[in-house]
Each structure stands twice: as C-alpha cells, then as structure tokens.
Amino acid sequence: MLTLFLVLSLAITSPSLSNLQSVGEWQVLHENIGISAMHMQLLRNNKVIMFDRTDFGSSNLSLPYGRCRHDPSDIILQMDCTAHSVLYDIATNSFRPLMVNTDTWCSSGSVLSDGTLLQTGGYNDGDRVVRTFTPCGDDNCDWIEYPSYLADRRWYATNQILPDGRVIVIGGRRVFNYEFFPRTTSNVFPPSSSTFWLNFLLETRDDEENNLYPFVHLLPNGNLFIFANTRAISLDYVKNKVVKQFPPIAGGVPRNYPSSGSSVLLPIDENKSSEAEVMICGGAQHGSFTQAITNRSFVRAINNCARLLVTDENPVWKMEDMPMARIMGDMLLLPTGDVLIINGAELGTAGWDNAAKPVTTPVIYQPKNEIEMRFHVMSPSPRPRMYHSAAILLTDGRVLVGGSNPHVFYNFTNVEFPTDLSLEAYSPPYLSFEYATMRPNIVYADQVVGYGQPFTITFNVLQYQAEDVLFVNIIAPSFTTHSIAMNQRMVVLRMVRISQVSLGMFNVGVMGPSSTNVAPPGYYLLFVVHAGIPSSGIWVKIQ
Structure with a gap:
C-alpha cells in the first residue's frame, strides 16, 4: 500500500x-x-x-x-x-x-x-x-x-x-x-x-x-x-x-x-x-x-x-x-x-x-x-x-x-x-456529466460510527490529483415545510489520513463527530467530496 x-x-x-x-x-x-x-x-x-x-x-x-x-x-x-x-x-x-x-x-x-x-x-x-x-x-x-x-x-x-x-x-x-x-x-x-x-x-x-x-x-x-x-x-x-x-x-x-x-x-x-x-x-x-x-x-x-x-x-x-x-x-x-x-x-x-x-x-x-x-x-x-x-x-x-x-x-x-x-x-x-471522472464512489464505510472514534472510508475515483480538495461530511436530512428545514445540519468530519490502495482506489481515515452537541445521535447521509464533486450519500448511524 x-x-x-x-x-x-x-x-x-x-x-x-x-x-x-x-x-x-x-x-x-x-x-x-x-x-x-x-x-x-x-x-x-x-x-x-x-x-x-x-x-x-x-x-x-x-x-x-x-x-x-x-x-x-x-x-x-x-x-x-x-x-x-x-x-x-x-x-x-x-x-x-x-x-x-x-x-x-x-x-x-x-x-x-x-x-x-x-x-x-x-x-x-x-x-x-x-x-x-x-x-x-x-x-x-x-x-x-x-x-x-x-x-x-x-x-x-x-x-x-x-x-x-x-x-x-x-x-x-x-x-x-x-x-x-x-x-x-x-x-x-x-x-x-x-x-x-x-x-x-x-x-x-x-x-x-x-x-x-x-x-x-x-x-x-x-x-x-x-x-x-x-x-x-x-x-x-x-x-x-x-x-x-x-x-x-x-x-x-x-x-x-x-x-x-x-x-x-x-x-x-x-x-x-x-x-x-x-x-x-x-x-x-x-x-x-x-x-x-x-x-x-x-x-x-x-x-x-x-x-x-x-x-x-x-x-x-x-x-x-x-x-x-x-x-x-x-x-x-x-x-x-x-x-x-x-x-x-x-x-x-x-x-x-x-x-x-x-x-x-x-x-x-x-x-x-x-x-x-x-x-x-x-x-x-x-x-x-x-x-x-x-x-x-x-x-x-x-x-x-x-x-x-x-x-x-x-x-x-x-x-x-x-x-x-x-x-x-x-x-x-x-x-453534470462533465464531472463524471472526478466524482468519487464510496465502496465501503462503517455503517455505525462512534463519537470521537476513527473509521475508514474506501472510495474510488477515475481522475484524482493530490492537490485536489477532499473532505468528508455527514448531513442530517431536514423535515421541510413552509420554508423551514427543521433539524438540517452538516458536519465536516476531521480527516486523519488518506492512502492509495490501488489505481484509483483510496482509503480516507476520519474521526466520528466530537460530541452529541455537534451531531445528535441518529442516521446521517455521509458524502465524500472530491474537487467540489460529491459522491452519492450512504447512510451511517451516529451513536
């Protein structure tokens, strides 16, 4: 590796x-x-x-x-x-x-x-x-x-x-x-x-x-x-x-x-x-x-x-x-x-x-x-x-x-x-199709994430450059009505390391949310964002 x-x-x-x-x-x-x-x-x-x-x-x-x-x-x-x-x-x-x-x-x-x-x-x-x-x-x-x-x-x-x-x-x-x-x-x-x-x-x-x-x-x-x-x-x-x-x-x-x-x-x-x-x-x-x-x-x-x-x-x-x-x-x-x-x-x-x-x-x-x-x-x-x-x-x-x-x-x-x-x-x-080669695809991530605990996400991407910006976030989907999006929040997780597994395949190590004040317990959508292009989200449970 x-x-x-x-x-x-x-x-x-x-x-x-x-x-x-x-x-x-x-x-x-x-x-x-x-x-x-x-x-x-x-x-x-x-x-x-x-x-x-x-x-x-x-x-x-x-x-x-x-x-x-x-x-x-x-x-x-x-x-x-x-x-x-x-x-x-x-x-x-x-x-x-x-x-x-x-x-x-x-x-x-x-x-x-x-x-x-x-x-x-x-x-x-x-x-x-x-x-x-x-x-x-x-x-x-x-x-x-x-x-x-x-x-x-x-x-x-x-x-x-x-x-x-x-x-x-x-x-x-x-x-x-x-x-x-x-x-x-x-x-x-x-x-x-x-x-x-x-x-x-x-x-x-x-x-x-x-x-x-x-x-x-x-x-x-x-x-x-x-x-x-x-x-x-x-x-x-x-x-x-x-x-x-x-x-x-x-x-x-x-x-x-x-x-x-x-x-x-x-x-x-x-x-x-x-x-x-x-x-x-x-x-x-x-x-x-x-x-x-x-x-x-x-x-x-x-x-x-x-x-x-x-x-x-x-x-x-x-x-x-x-x-x-x-x-x-x-x-x-x-x-x-x-x-x-x-x-x-x-x-x-x-x-x-x-x-x-x-x-x-x-x-x-x-x-x-x-x-x-x-x-x-x-x-x-x-x-x-x-x-x-x-x-x-x-x-x-x-x-x-x-x-x-x-x-x-x-x-x-x-x-x-x-x-x-x-x-x-x-x-x-x-x-847009023009960003297909830059779009990360999550291959694996833990389904349960602990507070302050490290975990690893595996993703692949066709076109990756080291200087590109990479971050991982979790989003609590909103209850939306009458122009108000209740409970909506995004937390950008702390990144620890990134390593290349094989051509186009990477592991990124991140830390779970630091506290329940930052992210109350429950189900969140997790996204990997590479060069401004997000993956599809996967569900993780924060507990």
Whole structure:
C-alpha cells in the first residue's frame, strides 16, 4: 500500500459555478401523486414521506382496500376515502398512499435516533397529536397516531432533535412555551405541568404574528439558537434560561412566517474550531400580510441575506444582496457545503393567494467565496412553487421539489396558480456529466460510527490529483415545510489520513463527530467530496 502524505486544503470549496456550462437540470418525476407535498422528510430506507392536510376535502388519491377516514370534527369532510399522505420510493420512482386521520396542516417533525419520524401537532383535531412513522422493508408500515399527547396546541411550531435524543417542540400560534418528546416532567395525562414558558416568543409576536415557525438550530455548545420576527437568542433549555441576546437583524424586517424567509446553520467544520454561523435569507416587509389580505396588494419581498457568527463574543449581522427578492424560499445544504435557495415568490407574503410573481430560478450560494462571488443563478423550473411547496435533499445529491397549494381547497382550474400535485427533481451542476471522472464512489464505510472514534472510508475515483480538495461530511436530512428545514445540519468530519490502495482506489481515515452537541445521535447521509464533486450519500448511524 502506498501512503500519500498530502497537504489537504480543508476549506469547503467547489468548482467555480460562474465558469460552469451547466446551471443544473430539471426532471418531472410525476405529474400527479394525488396530494400536494406540503411536508417532506427523507427516511433512512431512501423513501420520502409526504403529506398535506386533511381539511381540504378529497384528494386525487384513493385509500386502498376501501379504507376511509371517519372524523366527526373535520370542518370540511367527515368521511373521506382519499389519502392525504404518500410514501415515495426514490429507487422505483413510485409511491403508495398512507392513512393519516387527524389534521396535519402546518405541523412539525423530527427524525428520532432510531430512524422513526416523529411528527407533531397541526390544526383543529390534530393540534395536540403526536404521530410516528417507522420505515419498514415492505408495504405494511403506516402512521401511528397518539391523540392529545402534547400538552399544548402546536400549530406552526418548530421541532429540534437534542443531544440526548429527545425532541423539543417550540412555540406555535399564540403559544409561548415549549415541551419535550418524550415527556420529561410528568406522566400525568394530559401532562399539564410539562410545558416551559419562553417569554421571548411573546415578546416577538406582532400584529401579523411574524414569530410563527421560529428558526431553531442546535449549537455546538449544546444551547439552542432561536430566531423569531427580527430577534434571536441563545437558550439553555436544560435550565430554561436565555443565556444570550443577539442583536436584532439589520433593517428590522421580519423573517418568520408569514413573512417567511428561511434559515440555515452553515456547515460545522471539525477540522477547524467549533464555530457556528447562521444565515437567514428573504422575508417580507412588515405590513405585507395585511396589504395582501385587505387590499390584494403585493409588496416586493426582501432581497437580502444576513449572516451571524453566533459563537463570536460580540456577533454582528453581516448583510449581502441576493440576485432577486424572495419570499417562501427553501434553503437546503448541498453536499458541497453550498446552500441552495429554491421555490417561492417575489411579491407578497405567505398564506392563501397572498403572493405573486413566482421565483422559479434556484440560486446556489457558496459561503466560502469572496462576497461578490457567492450567488449563482441556476436553471429555472417551468412550474411555480408557491405557498405550501417544499424541497429536500436526496441521497444521490438531487433535490426533490413538490407541492404548491396556495388556496383554501384543492383548486386546479380558474385560479392564477393552480394546486400542484407534481414532483420534480432538480440536479445541481455537480451532477453534470462533465464531472463524471472526478466524482468519487464510496465502496465501503462503517455503517455505525462512534463519537470521537476513527473509521475508514474506501472510495474510488477515475481522475484524482493530490492537490485536489477532499473532505468528508455527514448531513442530517431536514423535515421541510413552509420554508423551514427543521433539524438540517452538516458536519465536516476531521480527516486523519488518506492512502492509495490501488489505481484509483483510496482509503480516507476520519474521526466520528466530537460530541452529541455537534451531531445528535441518529442516521446521517455521509458524502465524500472530491474537487467540489460529491459522491452519492450512504447512510451511517451516529451513536
């Protein structure tokens, strides 16, 4: 075995997108999956669970075997024999209907450490419900629902997986507290003593309620970064104590629902320090919601992003302009460490028929570039993705895009933006054929990775040069809905060595995440990125 002693540049870089011929490609996967993909989550068996809401009336997909949902509290249809959730199989490009009973509209979710999707809250009879979906190898798994499990109604709340494997559920409409799953303070039913007051949520509520779906990110020190309206705090949830107040975002523009900007925790690089940086993009001026619903007047959305190095002693928001204004955009971490901003509109705000001028062009943002070289406009989709659309990263590096139901019901005709039941895949430039020889292929990696423990990944690549940048990362796929990607995070693992096994075949030694604060236990997608070109991801369990 020939060992290569390489000086590895560990910065996260990728080919200059401005020099690429490719600006990505779009592919329609299905014209009609029967429901509008309002909520999405990639599961560890490479299937995607999607759902919308039960109170829109009948969907375009029947439940199998003559099953029907009987719900006397439903405000539209008490007996419904159609599905409002589907399970999509990436490998076969097929889907099957699932049975959800209670209303999931504007709910939240997290994947537990065993790979089970925990889904919380919603509207009407669903606002205190906990639902679980555990991936299985056949077609027998379905939703399991636990009515009245939550201590408070959780409509527009946010979930975050914690270092100990619990999930914290924060806020909701006119709810100014948080609670945990599983319950920690009481097994009394209902658990009336299990909520924890957070005055910050009350303080950030305005006349348009621009503090819904607060942005929440777990920081490497174990505290939570929480952003609502224009303000942010660091919360020690163990002591129920706000440990830091960050400066308000520059410009005083609200960023949370219904002003609906989006947020991402930029990659945590274990080759460097334990820095943590948050970026928030887009949003709507205060008053945009009122203007839309009262005058049908659509105010131009915000065209800037703000970055905050939250681990600085005295952090300051740094502003930069996007190529276009955007409301209701989704921000996703790509395996390269770049950020994709996709979906949304240029005018208006979130809500039923409250936006206009769809933004169909994705933007890729390269956070490590010089400021004038960070934004790159990609190829447009032919389909508007407005209110109630969603996007997630897939195992192979594509981005799955679906949804758009900007109306009170399923409206397919006689409206400017019809309800969309289609699924598309967007392939970023790194999937271009011109990079096939530079794309690494993972041959072997441990399926279980311990904290701070070394492990080896074997990969091959046709065209390898010692000076090329190589790094390994893990990504926790997001639960995406309403322009918020809950639990999304990327950790660049610490590299120890690289050795050549044979022609085109290499071993790279890396260390597991340093702590549960950096990467909570559970299933992650692992990628090898060579010269800015990622492999397909493989599932590893961090424990």
